[in-house]
Amino acid sequence: MNVNSALAAVAVALGLGLASPAFAQDKKLRLITWADYVPADVVAQFKKETGIDVEITLSNNEEMISKLRATGGAGFDLAQPSQDRITGPQQEFGLYKPMDLTKVKTELFIPAMLDATKRNTTLAGKVYGLPHIWGTDGLVVNTKAAKIIDYPDLCKPEFKGKTAVRLKRPTLLAFAFAAGKNPFALYNDPKAYAALMDDVGKKLAACKGNLKFFWDNKDQLLNGMRAGEVVGAMMWDTGGWKLNNDNPDIQFIAPRSGAMGWIDTFALPAKGRNDAAAYAWINFNMRPEIAAKVAGSAGNFTASKGAEQFMDKKLKAQFAASFPEAALKNVRWYPAVPAGIEDIEGRVLDRVKAAN
Known part of the structure; x- marks a missing residue:
């Protein structure tokens, strides 16, 4: 050719x-x-x-x-x-x-x-x-059925079997902030970070009786909130606003200790x-x-x-x-995650999952 x-x-x-x-x-x-x-x-x-x-x-x-x-x-x-x-x-x-x-x-x-x-x-x-x-993760609450203003409120005895969180790292971090700690400040100190996560993990394990479920997909949680089976949950903002469109009593609330920003x-x-x-x-x-x-x-x-x-x-x-101005200023924006941090969190989450 x-x-x-x-x-x-x-x-x-x-x-x-x-x-x-x-x-x-x-x-x-x-x-x-x-x-x-x-x-x-x-x-x-x-x-x-x-x-x-x-x-x-x-x-x-x-x-x-x-x-x-x-x-x-x-x-x-x-x-x-x-x-x-x-x-x-x-x-x-x-x-x-x-x-x-x-x-x-x-x-x-x-x-x-x-x-x-x-x-x-x-x-x-x-x-x-x-x-x-x-966006952010915070609290979605049926305000007619419950008064919940921070993450640990999900574990109050009166809400037994009626709340939900994800078994993921944002939940560990949110509960750490609610305990008055700053987990992000410990990212470069793996030993101190592991100790804090262990403490948070124990609190979550003790809270399991309050949880209707650890939610792992949005439909599961949205349906639980709509049906009234769940009165409060740690959840992302857009899910809360979507529920609010159907039921004005359900509101997304920026927690007292700060919403988690991503x-x-x-x-x-x-x-x-x-x-x-x-x-x-x-x-x-x-x-x-x-x-x-x-x-x-x-x-x-x-x-x-x-x-x-x-x-x-x-x-x-x-x-x-x-998000009134004070709540917006209080958003806890996720910094970069150093190597090894998620391994620490993963071990804690596994223990929470296995706890009775």
Whole structure:
């Protein structure tokens, strides 16, 4: 085959979509993310504008880390871990690659939130995460059936069998703050941190008789609250506001010791094959009108500058009711989790689970 014939063959292959896998990959973004962060209309508009398909895998922090560990950071082009779950796993396992901020429209982000997330996801001078959706964990209470103002109130005898928490690290941290301790201040002292977690674990084990269940999916908890089987729970804010839409007696309350604040990010897996599509998705999602659609689907708020202009008025009113200025200032934002901390917590949670 002469040169002209070879070039003609390549041109035909490209026209028929028979090009190399690398070319085909340009038209697909493999995204691992949380439920409700990828509304169908947003995906459709992205494809219309860019020609890129979005292959979605729904997950959570633990599963994202597990999947990326298993593949050495391959299998996905973009991930959405919480900002406190980036530098620790990066140090231990090298799951991510640094962000090229020249490819990000940083003017689309709320400056203070962008700066804070960059600080919390920087390792050896390189940024590994950008903010997307944020929210809090606090208390959801049926105010007609119970008066609960802080996490330990879930363990009061009068609420026996009628409360719920997750058997996860946020519960340990929340109960530590409610006991007047600052667990984040002990992150660099594993021995002291382990002692604090042991104390919290004992209190949670003693509280098990009060718990209707350790909830592990949102429908289980939402249905329990709706049915009146659960009168109070540690729960995320958007779930509380969703319940409030149906029953005004059920309210999301910022606990006296502080709600637990989280930020879910954009991060690039170490062996992602399509960074261009990932950056296109980030910039598209941070446009205010698009960010408002995603925030509306998730029921939370976004790091997109100006998105509040497009957001649901009732959600904004619910946020204002749950977070007067003092409560907002008292949010306990998760810092980066150092290596080894989650192993300590995991052992405590296992003991709580096994306790009678």
